[in-house]
Amino acid sequence: MDLCGFTMSFTTAGIHGLYAVMACFMWFVSLAFSLEYMHHYKHKAQYYAFMLATFGATAGVFLSADLLTTFVFFEIMSFTSYVLVIHDESKGAMRAGETYLAVAVIGGMVMLMGLFLLYDLTGTLKIAELADACAPYAGSGRLYAAAVCMLVGFGAKAGMFPLHIWLPKAHPVAPAPASALLSGILTKAGIYGALIICCRMLAGDEHWAAAILAIGAVTMFLGAFLAVFSSNLKKTLACSSVSQIGFITVGIGIACLTNNLSEMASKGTVLHMVNHSLIKLLLFSCAGVVYMNLHKLALSDVRGWGRNKPLLGLYFAIGALTISGVPGTSGYISKTLLHESIVEVIEEMEHAGEAVWMLKGLEWIFLISGGLTFAYMSRLFFCLFIRKNRAEEVQKGYNNKMHPYMNVLSASVIALPAAAMLCIGAVYWQHHYYTWTNLKGSLTSLAIGGLLCLLLKGKDLKELKFDLEDQVYRPVLLKGLVPLLAGIASILTGLGDNFVRMLQGGLLRQIQPHEERFSPMDWLRGRRFAQRWQEIRMDVLDSANSLSFGLLMAVLGLCVFLIYLVRN
């Protein structure tokens, strides 16, 4: 299809089709839930319009078969989802939207640079051809440059460190169904791109894989860490997303390291992507139910609200268990796959006699992050559904079941992701997934998490003061880089004008009427003599008129005289 000046191509093979279907499913659930959620909201038409637009764009991203098409829909997706983020138009929402848009646009532009470089290098942007096209350039600086640029763009959308800053701010301020989509599937658009970079362009590259694993590790841990310290329901879920993206990134890294040969890594990554999408859909919808009824999200405020709401509790529990990787859930399967892929690589490398301390460290971060996941999810669960609210009256209000907290439609659609996850868990209830070695990993995580829970039980954790965006990015950019560049630009732009102004002040200054003219002679002679000089001039002048006529006569006479002389 020839649009936008080039040929757009689409495909439904493999992951393209899978995620297109996921998109359809998730949008269905979200929109159905939105009917109740948005019932009393303003600007409904705008919301639905941009939801659908984002759906179209997201589907376009996943179905695209060449990177340029991906880019087109990626940009559209960024802009349409922005409107969803700022839907509330509160101060917090506008600021979060600002951050979101800035990261999206910057990421988009850098990604475009990467596409330029890639196109210049290989001459093709078709995803299917990329692996072969990039193979001859493996290890070259240009390929790395292209890959880095593209990763910035995709990674920003996915929420990888250090471009994760927008996630914990943007997801909470958006309406809950939109948050579900933002977390669940828009981040996967970024992951999708990362997959293409790591598994098609640079598959098998050790340095690159190491970098990806490092990013993944940091993201994994950081997200979980932030989630533990968060005191806002949706913010915890958002940070949790960051963490899970980290897990997926680690999987991608292992796949890249093993040149796509590790089945466990590939399977684990894709399965975890699907799981995470479904989990976040479920959890954010639950959070949406809470907000719908209470219009509050702080943990201290919503504490104890869910005590007599078993259905919601069930949904939440399914989500929490899955994300923690409790055996029996689909989350366990995906986490185990990932963990085992790491272990497999470690064993291979030990066999080959290479240093494995880094990977071992990675494995431990993996397990600890898993534990942290369990910790904060159980904290949320306990907070909402088990504990009582600090204030007695509030708790009484919560217990009062006057009107239904979610209608039938909402209840049924939220059930869908839960059911899906249970199904996946059931499908994978196979013997080899539950061997002792596999279980060992999961149980280690859970143990760590449980320990942490006990330690932090009852304590109210304060929010972290350090905000990467506010403390580092904004000052460096807005107070450092931008004024510097603006200063340079001002100097440049003023060069011509200032030069002219300088001339006009000095050399080219116009002599105004009646202005005293600068005379070198006066300056040389000094004022004392100027007077006398004037007088001399006056005397000479008075004879000017007669002077010339006299001269005329004199010259004529001289001529006559000369002729006379010469003649003789």
Place this chain on the structure above:
Amino acid sequence: MTNAVTLLTISDGLSIQFASDGLGRIFLCLDTVMWILAAIYASKYKEHMKKPKQFFVFFGLTYLMLAALSMAANYLTMYLCFEFMTLLSMPMVLNDGTMESIAAARKYLMYSIFGATLGLLGFFFSAYYGTSAVFVSGGVLDAAKTAGKEGTLLVTAFISIVGFGAKAGLFPLHAWLPTAHPVAPAPASAVLSGVITKAGVLCILRIVYQVYGAAFLSGTWVQTALIVLALITVFMGSMMAYGEDLLKKRLAYSTVSQVSYVLFGVFTMNPAAVLGALLHVVYHSIIKDCLFFGAGAVIFTNHKEYVSQLRGMGKKMPVTYGCFTICSLGLIGIPPFAGFLSKWYLATGSLSEGLPVLSWLGPAVLLLSALLTAGYLLPISIQGFFPGEGEKEAEGKEAPGRMLFSMLVLAAATVLLGIFAQPLSDVMQQIAGGLF
């Protein structure tokens, strides 16, 4: 150029000739369409002008000269039309009659005449060292005569291109643009930015490709210097626009930056880059005219000139702001709007040309500028549509129908040309190829 029509032969080697080739026809079409839309817009805007009759007289005369410029077949005719176009467009700037606008008009006049005089230098040398007065793709320089004088000719080429670049807003002669636009009436700003700057581009195209020739200039210090100047302008214009509060001045700086995108493509001397440049000529004209029409509508209906005064205005002027937003997205280079494709070709052309450093630095600067463009255009739309709770909202009403008409046509063009870009791209590719 074939079939040149001679209007007047002044002396041996000096004649006024006209001919139409693909390049000229494109510019003529662009001029005409923009002029018609601006005229429709101005027919309503004139209620805000101090001297409407004077405005329309010079408005029409400038168009005449622009059309003549597009059809100019030799350097002399081009120079003549260029000078007259400056003289005839200057009165549009001082229409307001304030001391500020008269000073701005004088500044415009002097910068343009300075630039044209520098361009004249090229004429002196090409008349002597050239084989034909008429423009010929590939250059007209007589190889035998120029042997040994390449250095001098390169200097003159550089000087004349920088001279004509004054009209196109090339650093260092760009300063008239930010001064002239705020004081001129909106339709005048629109055509000054959108069309008249492109006249400068046309002159540069002719000189680079059809007087000196790409083969002569390619790979020399002239090319490097010109690309550096273009990139400096791209950066500088965007950066200044980012910090400017007066809306029309912001758009003026934006023009400075965007036209140098075009010049960057022209100076890279690569068919793909020139294709991108020509596409951007069209895209930028359409987009910038629409943006200026929008700014003018805000001034006309609601008498507000500063961006900081426009919170919530989008809700009061939805159509205006809608067009403004679409065109902003195009200018940033977001597909599927017009403006993405030109950037694509500019970048890929530059990368494939293989100049040291500049090959990748060029696209990087272009993208930085695109970021800044987002920074100075998106906030207008966002604050207009989503002022935020508790913020003071501006009072206002929607612009009148005739002004909206022009804006809607241009916004629709932005969308359509973005999505169905192939036909225009094919035409431009042919023209670009024909220049080498």
Place this chain on the structure above:
Amino acid sequence: MNGIGILIAIAIPILGGAFVPLLDFGSRRARESYVMAIVLAASVYTLSLLASGQGTSFVLYHLTSTIDITFRIDRYGSIFALLVSVLWPLASLYAFEYMSHLHKKNRFFGFYTMCFGITLGVAFAGNFITMYLFYELLTLVTVPLITHEGTREAKVAGVKYLVYSIAGATAAFIGMIAVLSHGGSLEFDVIGLGSAATPENRRLFDLAFLFMFFGFGVKSAVWPLHGWLPTAGVAPTPVTALLHAVAVVKSGVFAIGRVVYFTYDAGYLDGSFVQKVGLLFSAFTIIYGTVMAWKEMHFKKRLAYSTVSNLSYIVFAFLLVTPSGLEAGLLHMIFHGVMKIALFFVAGAVMHQSGRIYVTELRGFGKAMPVSIAVFTVASLALTGIPPLCGFLSKFAIAEAAVEESTPFAYFGIAALLISAIFTAAYLLTICIRAYFPPADFEPWSLKSVKEANWYMTLPLVLLAAAIILLGCFPGPLMRFIGGVVPAAFPGL
């Protein structure tokens, strides 16, 4: 026709003019008719001479066995004579109206008309002595014209002019004697120094050339000898217009041309040190004059500095010592004369009708004096060098000659030319902007009393504007006429 015709052509205005102060005319009409009759007769006669009498010569008087007062009509002189003859009647017509409110008109028109004859004498001079004689007479006859108003300022200007000119002419005289005494020929039909230029004499001839160059350079307003010209701007406009745009200053460049091409020759001067000196000074003057014109706010002084600058265009072109340089210089001599006289006439009309002398006072004159300002605009555009007006053509010709020469000094000249063009636009077009586009707070009634001048003054203006346009678009015949100089000045080419 024999050469006596030349003498007649010169004598008519001189004698006719001499009588004017002596006769008592009953009315203004009578004086005007008489003067115009004389001038027209002289013009027509001269033009017929130019058409048919090429190459004739006439010896008036033998001073010594080797030196005599000779007149000759050659192509070079004809060009100057053509310019002068065509413009004098127009200027006289203008002067009638302009001087109608001033005193001592008889004396004025007497000297004015005599000046015509003397200028023709310079043009038709057949050798250096004759040219020198009439050159000095020109100085003397123009001093009363400058000091005509009788104010202190006028007297200062007159004395300054006199001193400068006499000094310059003396320097030229010294150079002439030097050339003569070392075997050079002073006749203008003998091109160059010929065998007299030996390597030993080189130094001397170079020095002589410099004396002659700077000597005649006074009237040509070469820096640093230009000082008299702006000061002489206080003279009545017909004087500044005709004399200081056409007759006097062009005599200066004419004389320099005679020295460069007829007394010396291209072979001697090309590439020499003195050529470089000349090119440098003239190029500098171009820039200097134009910058000073920008700085000056007094209308006529601004135009005077503009003249300083433009004269050096001609000098620069002459000093390129190539055929194209010679042609270009002559072309600019004619075109500049036409353009500058138009500009000065407009300045005079403005002063005459409204008394305003500073350019900042000209707001809104576009509506008050439409014809004059329109002519001013045309002449300004021409002087700036906008095609297809005549000024562009001469600038182009000079530039092409310099490009052909392709030495660094020539390129410096081109740069000077371009800088001058920019400043010319600045100091002339801003006046037009002020006149046509006054600020919004301008009150039209403030110019109610200012009306367009009557036909005596506007007719010459319109004719000059038409000439500017026509000469720019159809310069063919004139260029062919000028081209006829080349065979004479470059024998053996």
